[in-house]
Amino acid sequence: MSPPTDLQTVLDSEIKEWHFHIYFHQNNADEHQAALVLRDAVLRLRRDGAFVAVPLFRVNTSPIGPHPCGSYEIWCPSESFASLFSYLCMNRGELSVLVHPLTREERTDHDTRKAWIGSPYPLDLSTLPVKSEEIPLQYPSLQLGYSSTAPTVPLEARKKLGAAIENRLRAEKEAAKAPQD
Template sequence: MGSQWLVPIDIYFHQNNAEEHNSALELRDAVLHLRRDGAFVAVPLFRVNLSPIGPHPVGSYEIWCPSESFSSLFSYLCMNRGDLSVLVHPLTREERSDHDTRKAWIGPSYPLDLSVLPVKSETVPLQYPSLKLGYSSTKPPISLETRKVLGTNVENTLKGEKDAARAPTD
């Protein structure tokens, strides 16, 4: 997949629970404010699902997140999701695996209906290519040589840290 990818993040709420629904919308607004203020790039989809849809068993909405912002958005959601559950998964041509074996949950998990998802699609669905982020990035990926130099620099920097594990010397 390289260094450019994207992650759909699904925020779940019980659609008949007004308090959870409100909390989910408040979290969405907070993400939109933070995006506007430059904290990260995250695109909540306009549609909020007020009933189960696709593999999702309860009310939900999706936040599109490119690799360039993933760690910031993930950390924010970990700290600010309240009682909501959050499904995090990659977006590849293998949607069923993305929602089954490649998923992670922040908060309690929900059973998903994987039968509605294709095993393998012809293409990876591109979202917001105008942003030139994630799969649509125009930046070349970091080369293996550059990654090795960065890794060596980190190892050298940590030599004096007694609590840091050392990489194997192979």
């Protein structure tokens, strides 16, 4: 099956919210402390406006749900995804980070749509629902992610932007050219 290329279909299926799960071996005091220091750093940076990232108040000191070790969750809207991802790539130390989207298909999000920063851990997916009816809204009071109230860029404006980028890249020998369909 080919990936979709219809612009409206792609825009309608865009992921708006993400989870980052910071993993640590619960019996390793140094890793546990490093995870807490990283969490405090994320909270300080959120406070100072670096990105929107909401660590869950609870830090799990033992396996919970699909997560096989100590962990905590950080919710992030798509508006801050690149900034938080970059920060965690650069500052996670030896900790592993599970990154997954939030969609109606929770099991697939944790299985085939996941990514890892650092070494992967095996997950127990048996505890996760296959599909839910509700969009997984978190922190709707922030009006970000699936709860965003920002105006969307109209389809025609996006197409004009894409055409302008293609035109500018025409002279770049290393840039792949878009198909002419």
